Amino acid sequence: MLDQSPSAYRGRIVLIGLLFVFGIIIWYIGRAWLQKNDDPATPVDATETVDTSLANVRFLTAKEVLARISRQENLILLDVRTRNEFDVEHIVDSLSVPVTTLATYSPPAGALLIIITGPDIPNQTIKGIDTLFKERQYTFAFLQGGLTEWNEAGGSTISTGDPESLLDYSKVIFVNLDEIEVAFNAAVNPRFLDVRSKELFEKEHLPEAINIPLNELEKRRSEIPRGTSLFVYGANDYESYQGGVRLFDLNFFGTRVIKDGLIGWKEKGLPLITPETKNVPPQKKDDSQ
Template sequence: MKVEQIYTGCLAHAAYYIESNGEAAVFDPLREVQPYIDRANKDGAQIKYVFETHFHADFVSGHLDLQKKTGAQIVFGPNAKPGYEALIAGDGQVFEVGDYQVKVIHTPGHTMESTTYLLIDEAGRQHGIITGDTLFIGDVGRPDLAQHVVSELTEEKLASHLFDSLRNKIMPLPDHLIVYPNHGAGSACGKKMSEETTDTLGHQKEVNYALRADMTREEFIGELLTGLTAPPGYFPQNVLMNIKGYESLDTVMKRGNQPLSPAAFEAAANETGALVLDTRDAETFAKGFVPNSVNIGLGGDFAPWVGELIPDVQHPILLVTEPGREEEAVTRLSRVGYDQTLGYLEGGFDAWKQTGREVESTGRMTVAELEALASKGEAPVIIDVRKRSEYDSEHLLDAINIPLKEINEHLAEFPKDKKFVLHCAGGYRSMIASSILKQRGWDDFADIVGGFDALKKSHLPKSEYICPTTLL
């Protein structure tokens, strides 16, 4: 049986495509659906079904546009209540895609409508399971997301449902089945996913902590809930878009791909209160940018950081990009529901600068310069914007940890009466933090060139945290 995994690294997202005898199906598609249509056209196939494993939180699915463009039937599992036409399948229901079969296995726990799809080949052999966020490679789906949409669905209740789904629906299946999850390492939908994006079910039964055969319900719930961090703020908004519906991507792209002269760009920013989002790399941004811009570079985890730091997916956005990357930026914003891009600065930052309009820059400091200040007893306050787990692993001895994702709640902790420096691991996140602070009125600070990767090679004193369990 041929199953094609279509993986998008910036979201750690996997969609799936199957085709048999002129019929095709797509599972958990991304917002931009033309690649799936092109894939089916290449096979001379008609997309018959769009199967959704659940109402996704971390991205806006492309099921509605795929239905409109191909006539495909949208399929959800039991308990789903979408605000648009869709087939709500029963547990055990079988769908035919050419000579293949797709069997619905209701596996609530990540969400109550979560469904696994069992793939059966043309000879009637069970081939694999498309598990959505129920089962990952090395992990299972976090059970605390649905409660942000339906309050009575506590994480404990959902974890208990997931325990039953795994024991009663997934683990009894044959070991040879290939597990096809919706996400890989880097997704916020789990806590310790493997870098691998497929595996056999039998191997997962051996190595996945959540599939231990001797695990009690209480042990499962305890281990699953331990170490969960707060989900990104945009997740509930994406869930609602996937439940209720959304604008066509064609409409979003047409609105966002509007070239604006510097004068028109400035007028639009003033009239709409739009956020000016600069997607260039950190080094280029630091040298000069449109005043009040926020820098989130396309070269990093762009969409997830947009989702972490811009609270409202409906907030209007104006883009500054490297020329030629405007469409990419609008597309990647739309994947996580930020549909209100109003246009981009035609000609990029250079066009703005050439008009003589005001520009800003942000300070940068090398590790050698920081070492020189420290040797004279003049070291500035050091603020580490990495995750707490990174900080706990190793950090500069006197550094203060304010994770980037929490920056808006901790602005008062950034000093205004003394100089400070920022760093992350390599410079991507610290430049985001720098741009936010500049926008909010801070000036007397610098970003460390190369981040902690460079600081580790310095002679500055460091503190390393050793987890007690490593001493056993």
């Protein structure tokens, strides 16, 4: 039977107390160990390996680069990702110079190069670019955080126009060909913008349309008249859609995209300008008459 004497009872109390204190000590030790391993700010033990390969590489934050742009400093935004990555989305006015072609790149004198990399680029590649540009005595810095930090800082980017992207789709206002006359007449200073190639434009185009090919919209955006209501079209729905997305990214808001593009326009038998014919462009209705 269990000893019920006072001395035995006191012994059990002491034992329980010791076990309780021991449990608390173990709990505190375990919690401290977990915090050390979970907290990235915890100093690493001197025996552990620390990656210091980028310690001497210069980085600028997106806000710092945007401030330099606002001061109109001589900057060149150099995107060293692959051409496919560049086409999907890139910073407005940046240059595509994939890392595989950097050895042949020669920047203008006096410019500060801002190097844009992707999230998956190895540190060794960054170190290699850093070494190459230092050997050539270029003035340069890497964009810290890449496109992610750039977007978070409010920097402008332009995308190719992914038809499966909800974000890109939200940038576009479609207008059906059945509605085009009403929409055109109701718009303020309406203009057609043809984003097909120059060769296709010269063969046939909509009345009074201006032509800036899709892949030239970014660098030739100053040619697009401000204060106009743009109706953009391409050879087909996809090209028209891409034009609308890119114009939105270039701050041409409210652009209408003509659904079905030039193909649908021709199927409807609507007027076209060709080398052999001259058609009267759509006229705005005069409400005073």
